[in-house]
Amino acid sequence: MYQQIRVKVSIVFKLLLFLATTTYSQPSKKNYFPLWTYHDNYVNIHGISLGIGSSQEDDRKANTNGLKVELIGLGIILPLIPQSPIPKDEYAFSRLTRQPFSEKINGISASLSGTVCHCRTNGITVGGIGQINFKVNGISASLLMNYVQISNGVGVALWNESYRMNGIQLGLANYGAKTRGIQLGIINRSKDMIGLQVGLFNKSSRYKGIQIGLWNENAKRSLPFINWSF
Secondary structure, eight states: HHHHHHHHHHHHHHHHHHHHHHHHHHHOOOOEEEEEEESSSSEEEEEEEEOOOOOOOOOOOOEEEEEEEESOOOGGGGEEEEESSSHHHSHHHHEEEEEHEEEEEEEEEEESOOEEEEEEEEEEEEEEEEEEEEEEEEEEEEEEEEEEEEEEEEEOOOOOOOEEEEEEEEEEEEEEEEEEEEEEEEEEEEEEEEEESSSSEEEEEEEEEEEHHHEOOOOOOOOOOEEEOO
């Protein structure tokens, strides 16, 4: 009887020690209002966050509730990148998902040149020239290039590209590896899509839906004007 009590007490003590260690190892976040920089680590900014540039490798764990303003971002060099940042397969995508967010924005993220950030935005993100975001729940818009790994909402740019797209892509050229929704553009491409493609040239390897355009291709057939697969 005494031995059983000792075992139970030991288990409870170890559990409490584990919880205390875990809590201690996670720094508490500081809160700032109404203005602060998003370059600081472990912060909650309620209002406006300011900064110059960011990168995919940042691990700042900064939260902005309001407006994030990136004065000069790496989006300015996106037209020069040698290849797309969107993964080619599920394995590469799953590796990205294990990387913690550098920032979370609840509201509006704006950059005159465009941002490159492993961020999650709930709201609107606008990049002047181009942008790379990990996840956007809302609207992502850019003048030239708009790369979003997971897009739940609307993407607008001359070139839109996502690995998982649930919503609408509107641009000159659109690509979604796994698309559930609508693509509207001159050239629309997808590997796996359920929805609607409207453009001059539409192509999808695995497709369920309707394609409307000058030329339409899917796994079943290739047809001018209108094509379908169910």
